[in-house]
Amino acid sequence: MGRGEAQYLKRCFEYIEEMIHKQEPIVNVLRLLVLFSITNSGLPKKQFDYIRCIKQSSNYFLFTPLVAISWHRREFLHSYGFEHIAALCNLEKAGLFKKQEVKGNWLTIKHALNLIVEDTDTANPNDIAYFFPGYAPLSIRLVQHAGGYSSTPSFDTLPGAPANIDKVADGRRSIVLVVFVGGVTFAEISALRYLNAQEGMTCDLIVGTTKMVNGNTIIETFMETSG
Numbered sequence: 001m002g003r004g005e006a007q008y009l010k011r012c013f014e015y016i017e018e019m020i021h022k023q024e025p026i027v028n029v030l031r032l033l034v035l036f037s038i039t040n041s042g043l044p045k046k047q048f049d050y051i052r053c054i055k056q057s058s059n060y061f062l063f064t065p066l067v068a069i070s071w072h073r074r075e076f077l078h079s080y081g082f083e084h085i086a087a088l089c090n091l092e093k094a095g096l097f098k099k100q101e102v103k104g105n106w107l108t109i110k111h112a113l114n115l116i117v118e119d120t121d122t123a124n125p126n127d128i129a130y131f132f133p134g135y136a137p138l139s140i141r142l143v144q145h146a147g148g149y150s151s152t153p154s155f156d157t158l159p160g161a162p163a164n165i166d167k168v169a170d171g172r173r174s175i176v177l178v179v180f181v182g183g184v185t186f187a188e189i190s191a192l193r194y195l196n197a198q199e200g201m202t203c204d205l206i207v208g209t210t211k212m213v214n215g216n217t218i219i220e221t222f223m224e225t226s227g
Contacts, residue, residue: 009040009044012032012036015032016029016032016033016036019032020076020079020080021079023079023080026080026084026223027216027219027220027223029076029080030087030091030219030222030223031215031216031219033097034091034096034097034219037096037097037098038096039104039106040100040104040106041100041101041102041103041104041105041106042098042099042100042101042104043097043098043099043100044100045099045100084223087222087223090222090223091222094222096222109138113136113138113141114136114141115135115136115137115138115141116129116134116135116136117129117134117135117136118134120133120134125194128140128141128144128191128194128195130194131187131190131191131194132187132191137188137191139180139184139188140188140191140192140195143178143192143195143205144195146176146203147176147195147201147202147203147205148200148201148202148203149195149198149200149201149202173201173202173203173204174202174203174204175203175204175206176203176204176205176206177206177207177208178192178205178206178207178208179207179208179209180207180208180209180210181209181210182210182211182213183209183210183211183212183213183217183218184207184209184211184212184213185212185213185214186212186214189207192205192207
C-alpha cells in the first residue's frame with residue numbers, strides 16, 4: 001500500500017469515527033462502512049476483527065461469530081447499542097462488510113470506466129455523472145458501453161467486458177431489457193433515460209426491477225432482519 005493510499009484510508013476511518021462520536025444516524029454510518037468495504041474489497045485487517053456474541057437458547061449457549069470494527073468497536077456499540085451487532089453480521093453474510101483478503105481493484109475499474117467525473121456540465125449534461133454529483137454508477141456505465149454510446153475505450157481491456165449491441169438489419173434500434181435484481185434507484189433510471197435519448201445509442205432500453213431502493217432502505221433492510 002502506497003503512502004498516499006494509507007493516508008486516504010486513515011482520513012476515511014477518522015471521518016467515520018467522528019460520525020460515531022457525534023452519534024449521527026446509524027444508517028449513515030453503516031452506509032459509509034459498506035461503501036468503504038466494497039470499494040476496497042473489505043476493511044484492512046487492522047480495522048477489522050471478529051467478536052463473539054453469547055446468546056442464551058433453552059439450556060445452552062450459542063456462540064455466534066459476528067463481525068465488528070475493532071478500531072472503534074466499543075465506541076460504535078456504546079453509541080448505538082449492542083442490539084446492532086446482528087445488523088453487522090447480516091451485512092457480513094451478504095458480502096457487504098468483510099475483512100480484506102486481497103488488494104482491491106477499485107482504482108483500476110475507476111480509471112478504466114471513468115467513474116469519477118469532476119467536471120460535469122449542469123447546463124448541458126454530457127455524461128451520466130450529471131445525475132450523481134461527479135460519480136457515474138458502474139451499472140449504468142456497463143449499459144452505456146453495451147449500447148454503443150461509450151466514451152471509455154479502455155473499458156475493452158477489462159476482463160469480461162460485454163460485447164456491443166448492434167442495430168437490427170433495417171437500421172432500427174434493438175430493444176434491450178435491463179433488469180436489476182435486488183433493486184434500482186430512481187437516479188439510475190433517470191440516467192438510463194438520458195442514455196435512451198442519445199443518438200449514439202444502438203438500442204432502446206426497457207428497465208425492469210424487483211424493487212425501488214435507495215441507500216437508506218438497503219441498510220434498513222439488514223437492520224430489520226436483525227430485529
